[in-house]
Amino acid sequence: MAQKATQAATGESPIDRKRINKLTEQQMARFREHTPASAEYFDRARKVMPGGVPSSFQLNDPWPVYIDRGKGALVWDVDGEEYVDFHNGFGVMCIGHANPVVGEAVKARHDLGTHFAAPTNGSIVVAENLKRRFNLPQWRFTNSGTESTMSAIHLARGATDRDYIIKVEGSYDGHHDAVMVSSYPGLEEVGPLERPNPIAFGAGYPQALVELTRPVPFNEPEILEGIFKEFEGKIAGMIIEPAMMNINIIPPKEGYLERVRELCTEHGAHLIFDEVKTGATISHGGATQRFGVQPDMVCLAKAIAGGYPGGAIGMTEELGEVVYSDKVHQIGTFNGNPLVMAAAEATLTDVLTQDAYEKLESTNESLKERCQEIVDKYGLPAYTEGMGAKGCVIFAPERIYGYRDYLTKVDAELATLAWLYHMNHGIFMTPGVEEEWTLSIAHEDEHIDRYVEAFESFASDVTGS
């Protein structure tokens, strides 16, 4: 069985365990029955890739669903089964699959040459667009979210000549050493809420480095203040997802981000918004615009490049100088790759327009409302949350505000069963208890109807109504 590092939630809602277990067995059998080709691919793939997947976040029991192709809101697996895609490549494909506008731009760029490791017009246009969206004057490019957060942390450290950084407990900010800390720690190791233990997320990270990353609970400004005081003069920066999106979705409490901003300024630390998930999905200017708090750096990737591997970091003029002076080396062969820039330019200027964000928001509101109606009708211990293109049903009987709530209140068995129902009813969803749906501009009412039908069949069976 694949061990998913992240499924640590231990909440147990009042839903009858025997019923959950019985339905899980049934749905797992059904899943196996309709994915035989994926099983064969899995057997082949595991001989050449650990776990049969290119990235461990794609691991899944009993096997991953191998995808053949996608078009608009739909994907087809290697068995030829059609699904409406709400996974959307971990929140990348807001433009819909095989988007013709992005396709044309990429094809045109291909014929003009795809890589020079010299700047092209595309990189200027994309930087200009991101500057308008995020209100930060200087931009650099990377190839992934991990590279974006890594560069941002190098920059915070280099600019301040300090070593410590603060990150949020239960946040996943990429897989480099500085942030593979307290991403999904177990309850037995987290330590006191006021001073959480820094816990390496897996092996391979020297403890000396782990100690330099100080975790704080989300939505707890007093605790953050305490950590800043304890490490006075040592904190280079704080990296934070303005709305947490790797343990379902947790929005910031009123005034929290403003206080984070104040504390960073007061203590001479750079505020880094990890907008890898929120950036191009929750509004035209991401969380920065949506919540109205200005960070010193914004890290982007995922949806900005329309399905191509691109990332970006926005920064203040002062931090731009640190890069320009080469005090901190922000470098990479593929940074600003013309093909990726062509995809990003088409995505940001022609596809994900203001109108597109309005459509995503209203489709999301409708999906959330309809899921909430089902939650209420069947008395499920759950609620809906979301913004922009992102949303989820959180299987907790009351609101969660941070990682420890997630760990103790979310019913992972119920969430896993809901995932199986979706996958068995033609809805392609992110595996894992902690994820959310991502809408694309290709989602229409009929697709939302299909999601709601699948969810209702789950709700009805699991509550025996």
Ligand SMILES: Cc1ncc(COP(=O)(O)O)c(C=O)c1O
């Ligand atoms: C908030 C956040 N930051 C950073 C990353 C890392 O991005 P990538 O997988 O492109 O390296 C992720 C990936 O899921 C993420 O969700």
